[in-house]
Amino acid sequence: MQAGDVLETRTFTVTRADLVAYAAASGDQNPIHQDEEVARSVGLPGVIAHGMYTLALVGRAVAEWTGGAEVVDLGAKFTSPVVVPAEGGADVVVAGSVKSVADGLVTLALEVTCEGQKVLGMPKAVVRA
Template sequence: MSLPTRTFTITRADLVRYAAASGDHNPIHQDESVAVSVGLPGVIAHGMYTMALAARAVDEWFPGAEVVSLGCKFTNPVVVPADGGVDLVVAGEVKSVDDGLTTVALTVTCEGQKVLGMPKAVVRA
């Protein structure tokens, strides 16, 4: 069963707020010149912030459910422009329901490219 796609716009201001909340002040998430100097195409979103947005989609699909597990691999960066933002699209497919546990395969993309590898959530309703 396919779940409704969720889209989250990520801005540089979001990255500043996430850095403050998480303590991850790596300049590749805020400073264009630093990001480019280490070979990145520009400022990139924190991988854990990207994963947190995937978790937000899971929470919206299964409000009040317990998230038993959530995992992925970070495969491609989410480049966030200085002006405006970039859309992160989260799609989900229920793969199984067994003993009260629902397994959801996620697809997380930015500008048509997958940014998380093998993302999966298991929830208990």
């Protein structure tokens, strides 16, 4: 990887079944991630994906791009929810480029969107080359 390289965009479809599985694995059983009525009652547009699940999809894209290189830093701000419909799913799109390569570390600049809207602010990953 070299600075300026553009990485192949990855798209992950998130379904309600994914949210149920993630809730079981993570222990985060907040009903806003599974119950339409509860989500709407607190002002959300519908059931939303867990923020950490969305970030995990970024980690998956990074692993695919780098062949499973050691991730030394992965982070973002949760800026907009990923609304997951009851039927079908929501597509989370992860785009990236190589921002820099120095001292054995590769820094990736990322953009994470759903339906054209950024869902993570300032997403970044650093991997050991």
